[in-house]
Amino acid sequence: MRRPAPPPARRAPDTEARRGEQRRRLLQAAQQAIHRDGPHVSMDDIAAEAGITKPIVYRYFGDRRGLAIALRDTAFGAMLATPAGDAGRDREQARERIASFYPVVSDAEHLRRVLVGWATSFQMFVAMNRNLYRFLRAEGVLESVFENRDGDDPLTVSLAASLREVFGRRIDERTATLWAQGARSMLGGLVDWASRRDDVDRFEVEAQFEVLAGALLDGLGRSVESTPPPPARRRPAARRTRASRRR
Numbered sequence: 704m705r706r707p708a709p710p711p712a713r714r715a716p717d718t719e720a721r722r723g724e725q726r727r728r729l730l731q732a733a734q735q736a737i738h739r740d741g742p743h744v745s746m747d748d749i750a751a752e753a754g755i756t757k758p759i760v761y762r763y764f765g766d767r768r769g770l771a772i773a774l775r776d777t778a779f780g781a782m783l784a785t786p787a788g789d790a791g792r793d794r795e796q797a798r799e800r801i802a803s804f805y806p807v808v809s810d811a812e813h814l815r816r817v818l819v820g821w822a823t824s825f826q827m828f829v830a831m832n833r834n835l836y837r838f839l840r841a842e843g844v845l846e847s848v849f850e851n852r853d854g855d856d857p858l859t860v861s862l863a864a865s866l867r868e869v870f871g872r873r874i875d876e877r878t879a880t881l882w883a884q885g886a887r888s889m890l891g892g893l894v895d896w897a898s899r900r901d902d903v904d905r906f907e908v909e910a911q912f913e914v915l916a917g918a919l920l921d922g923l924g925r926s927v928e929s930t931p932p933p934p935a936r937r938r939p940a941a942r943r944t945r946a947s948r949r950r
Contacts, residue, residue, distance in 0.1 A: 746761075821890070826897075
């Protein structure tokens, strides 16, 4: 009879602490190398910045994309003031803070402020971390920031719910979600475009957020007002039974 395999040995707390501290130092070194050399910095240069060999970087992060995901979570965690610790809990706290920053609202003016606030915060992050943003974009890890198990981005959910509140029951839930995605993509796309150009002033872009958000919501509002609500369904008359006809 084969004996069951022994459970894996647990690392001592001091070992975990040392690994955590080493991981933080590696991420700091990676950010410094990216800020200095740009988004196409090599893993060799990142390892040299940290004063270690490249295999050690791979040991901690798996590959270049794994490093990019760790940098993404660290950068957005710092922006949202969430502590660095357990990755799953960090993402959950980040989602909670996003939901508090961009709440569900009930009127178009408040929704405009939510959109402008999100775009301005995003623009500020990109302006302060331009090369890091380009690195994360190049590695394809920004499409689903702090991914959820059900695939729903909390900001998208909040915007879609806000649109449903503003425009009432005249549009279906699927349309409201599509409009929310379009609103975020329009403003986010402008920030992304500006991040790749040196002849665009950040404050000029921010000034246009108000114009674009206002025009977008005004146009959506008119679209809803011009669309008549669906007619109420009439219940079919109950069929009379033979017994009732005899009466």
